[in-house]
Amino acid sequence: MLAYSEYGTNRGSSLLIAHGLYGSQRNWVTIAKHLSDTRHVITVDMRNHGQSFWSKNHEYSHMAQDLANVINHFGTPMDVLGHSMGGKAAMLLALNHPNTLRRLVIGDIAPVSYNHTQxxxxxxxxxxxxxxxxxxxxxxxxxxxxxxxxxxxxxxxxxxxxxxxxxxxxxxxxxxNMPAIMSFPEIDTVHLGPTLFLTGDLSNYVLTKNRSIIQSLFTKAKFAKIKQAGHWLHAEKPREFADTVRTYLDTAVF
Incomplete structure (x- = not known):
């Protein structure tokens, strides 16, 4: 199972946070602590990152199953927040394992293929x-x-x-696995639960033209932007990011 850390263990509902490419759960300590005053927050190291296991497989189907395994370990559906690569994994989790989560927050990524490479x-x-x-x-x-x-x-x-x-x-x-990481699998299911796509207004990762495919897969998708933030919006504007996530999780009807 993925390596994980917990914050606010005895508080409210649970929030699972999945980081992006080249990142780790360490990148999310500030956000996790900020949100843990009213909820149980779990941060993970994705496969092939941080303290988690290494594998030759790094496709989103595997990463989504990894997240499902963590949620099943705790035994209750969770709110899920994913950024970039972690956001794509979280989207596929919602599409393939809808019973594992409640509310979904996606940080600055769309369910599309990207032309750039890392x-x-x-x-x-x-x-x-x-x-x-x-x-x-x-x-x-x-x-x-x-x-x-x-x-x-x-x-x-x-x-x-x-x-x-x-x-x-x-x-x-x-x-x-870079081609798979830069892409998003074709899928014929939809997610009916509440979903927030949170982007930086200086980022070009989620374009207006992407909204149609987002809304076709996530029927209750909402959109919000963090001002003066780029792709790394949680690091550039941590207070604004955390407050926006908190407000959404506190008000979105599940």
């Missing part, structure tokens, strides 16, 4: 000489020299284990 980032991470990395700033410097954006470098090195000099990412599996 392979250049994997190439850069693999090129880092970890033998001479003493602190994360050393890896940041190498990544920047390899052409990676400075802000992205800081994000990536959150998944670097300095003691073992290894990435907490199964880069080989992620690389091999």
């Amino acid at each position: 392979l250049q980032i994997i190439k850069a991470m693999k090129a880092v000489d970890l033998s001479c990395v003493v602190r994360k700033s050393d890896a940041n410097t190498q990544l920047e020299k390899l052409g990676v954006d400075a802000n992205l470098c800081s994000f990536l090195t959150q998944s670097l284990d300095i003691k073992t000099k290894k990435w907490r990412l199964n880069l080989d599996s992620i690389e091999q």
